[in-house]
Structures are given as structure tokens and as C-alpha cells.
Amino acid sequence: MSDVLNRLADVLEQRKQAEPDSSYVARLYAKGLDAILKKIGEEATETVMAAKDGQPDKLVYEVADLWFHSLVLLAQQDLHPDAVLAELDRRFGLSGLEEKAARGRQ
Numbered sequence: 677m678s679d680v681l682n683r684l685a686d687v688l689e690q691r692k693q694a695e696p697d698s699s700y701v702a703r704l705y706a707k708g709l710d711a712i713l714k715k716i717g718e719e720a721t722e723t724v725m726a727a728k729d730g731q732p733d734k735l736v737y738e739v740a741d742l743w744f745h746s747l748v749l750l751a752q753q754d755l756h757p758d759a760v761l762a763e764l765d766r767r768f769g770l771s772g773l774e775e776k777a778a779r780g781r782q
């Protein structure tokens with residue numbers, strides 16, 4: 677299951693060579709950074725609304741949309757999801773308060 681991030685990252689990388697007419701992701705790349713950021717804002721809002729409405733199935737669906745568009749942003753910025761997983765892994769060994777203190781020192 678967790679391999680899905682790697683497989684999706686590979687597809688998102690391949691879409692950089694695709695024609696906008698042939699792919700949703702290629703079309704987003706062609707529209708540029710602001711269009712990707714707008715989609716992330718929309719999906720974040722839809723996620724909040726699904727949670728507030730108490731709709732678990734809709735919440736999962738909207739979080740998937742949010743994660744997907746975040747992966748598109750990472751790819752557009754030439755970043756791999758492994759970088760985010762490594763950051764989460766680094767934080768996993770810390771308590772929330774230790775992580776907060778580390779941020780204060782940055």
C-alpha cells in the first residue's frame with residue numbers, strides 16, 4: 677500500500693513530458709505554480725468542510741485529493757515524497773514539545 681506514493685511520484689515525473697491535452701497533471705503543470713497552489717487551497721477547504729459535516733467517506737476522498745495535489749506540487753518543485761516521509765520520520769523520535777523547541781532554535 678505505502679508503495680503507492682512512489683508509483684504515483686513516478687507517474688507525476690513522467691507527466692512532465694506529456695501533452696497538456698492528454699493528461700490532467702500535464703495540464704496543471706502547463707498552467708503553472710499558481711494553478712497548483714489554487715487547487716491545494718480548494719482541496720484543503722473541501723477537506724475542512726467534509727470534517728465539519730461529519731462525513732467520514734467524504735473526508736477520506738477530500739484528503740486523497742489534497743494529498744494528490746500536494747504530490748503534484750512536490751513534483752513540480754522537483755521534490756520527491758520521500759523528502760516529506762524522511763521529515764516525518766525525523767520528527768517521530770521527538771515528542772511534540774521537543775519538536776516545538778527545535779523549531780524555536782531554527
Ligand SMILES: N=c1c2ncn([C@@H]3O[C@H](COP(=O)(O)OP(=O)(O)OP(=O)(O)O)[C@@H](O)[C@H]3O)c2ncn1[C@@H]1O[C@H](COP(=O)(O)O)[C@@H](O)[C@H]1O
Nearest residue numbers: 684687688691698699700701702703715718740741744745
Ligand atoms: N490520483 C489522482 C487524482 N486525484 C484527483 N485527481 C483529479 O483532481 C481533480 C480534483 O479536482 P476537483 O475535485 O476540484 O474536481 P474538478 O472540478 O473536476 O477539478 P478541475 O478539473 O475543474 O480543476 C479532478 O479532476 C480529479 O480527476 C486526480 N488525477 C489523477 N490522479 C493520479 O494521477 C495519475 C496521472 O493522472 P493524469 O495526468 O490525468 O493521467 C493518474 O493515473 C492517477 O493515478
